[in-house]
Amino acid sequence: MERTFHCFQCGQPHAVETWPSINVAQDPDLKGRVRDGSLFVWECPHCGARNLAKYQTLYHDPAERLMVWLLPDGQEPxxxxxEAVQELDGYTLRRVRDVxxxxxxxxxxxxxxxxxxxxxxxxVTRMELADQHPNPALLDVPMRFYRLxxxxxxxxxxxxxxxQMQVVNIGFNVYEDARGILSRNPSVQPAPGFAEIDASWLRRYFR
Ligand SMILES: [Zn+2]
Incomplete structure (x- = not known):
């Protein structure tokens, strides 16, 4: 499905292929393009600027039993x-706000x-970094998983x-410890349905 977007740099309109749903069992090629983000990038033919297309899409990986609903700007599914999707057994259902x-x-x-x-x-890593370096911004810095x-x-x-983008490596023992903390706090659970799991979610329980 093509949609028209305007370049953030020059303002010119351009028709861009969009994916209202992404089923990686039906279109296996799409998985790599989601993993590196390129599925959502379009280059402006007028000025060459690389734009990020912003729209709603439902990512579905049936083999991995994963559904992630990308709902920009707090849109509701x-x-x-x-409701239909909540009946799916054994699925991880998530909602996110950006690519x-x-x-x-x-x-x-x-x-x-x-x-x-x-x-x-x-x-845990934010607290440790803030402990080691005298920079209070570290306590609230947004972190992303990059690789295992x-x-x-x-x-x-x-x-x-x-x-600047920074990386920090943590040992798998940190993951094991974190799993232990969560298992000792069984009330810390994703909400039913498409749960938003991010730093604000965790902050409701731990600060
Ligand atoms: Zn442009």
């Missing part, structure tokens, strides 16, 4: 669809990790600081 968060959910799930536990990892790597399953998180 159609109630009928949201970066959609990419992260897919990367986390594909790596065999859980986003709830990773939010706890980020929380090596025999030791080292986890790399990325975050912006002072206008």
């Amino acid at each position: 159609p109630a009928a669809v949201a 970066g968060a959609l990419v992260e959910k897919v990367l986390i799930h594909d790596a065999g990790l859980e986003d709830t536990i990773l939010e706890m990892c980020k929380h 790597e090596g025999a030791d399953h080292e986890i790399t998180l990325s975050f912006p600081l002072d206008g």
Whole structure:
């Protein structure tokens, strides 16, 4: 489905292919383009600027039993669809507000990790970084899962600081500890249906 977007830089309109739903079982090629974010990037033919197309889409990976609803600007999912999908057994259902968060959910799930536990990892890592470096901005810095790597399953998180992207590597023991904290706090659960799991979600329980 084509939609017209306006270039953020020159303002010229351009017809861009959009995906109101993404089923990676039906279109396996789309998975890689979601994982690297390129599915949502379009280049302006007038000025060459790279734009990020902003629209609602439902990502569905039947093999991984994962659905992520990208709802920019706090849009609400159609109630009928949201209700029908809640009947799906064993699925992880998430909602996100931007492409970066959609990419992260897919990367986390594909790596065999859980986003709830990773939010706890980020929380612990933010506190440790803020402890080591005298920069209060570190306490609230938005972190993203980047990758899980090596025999030791080292986890790399990325975050912006002072206008630059930084990465921090954490050991898998941090993930194990975070899992332990959550299992000792069984009230810390995703809401039913398409849950929004991010730093604000965790902040309702831990500060
Ligand atoms: Zn342009």
